[in-house]
Amino acid sequence: MRTRYSRSLVASTLLAAAIATPALAVEPVMGAVLGTTAEQISSALAENGYKIVEYEHEHGRIEVKVIRDGRRQELKIDPTSGAIVAMEDDD
Secondary structure (H helix, E strand, C coil), X not given: CHHHHHHHHHHHHHHHHHHHCCCCCCCCCCCCECCCCHHHHHHHHHCCCCEEEEEEEECCXXXXXXXXXXXXXXXXXXXXXXXXXXXXXXX
C-alpha cells in the first residue's frame, strides 16, 4: 500500500511540473509548430536566440524573416496549424 501511495505522489508531482513548465523552445525545422500569432512565433523562436526582422501574411501563409548569429532565414508558416511548411536561407 505504501508503494502505491508513493507512485501516486511521484506521478502527481511530475504532472504538476509538466503543467507549470513553460513551452519548450522550438528550433526552426520543417514541420515544427511555432504558433499562429506573431507573439507565439516570436516567443518560440526567441528561446533559441532568433530575432524576427519581418512578419507578414502573404499568399495564404505567415512569412517570417529571422536572424541568428548573422544567418538570415525565411520561414513560411501554415496559419491554421502554426507549423513550418517551407524555409530557405535569406541572404
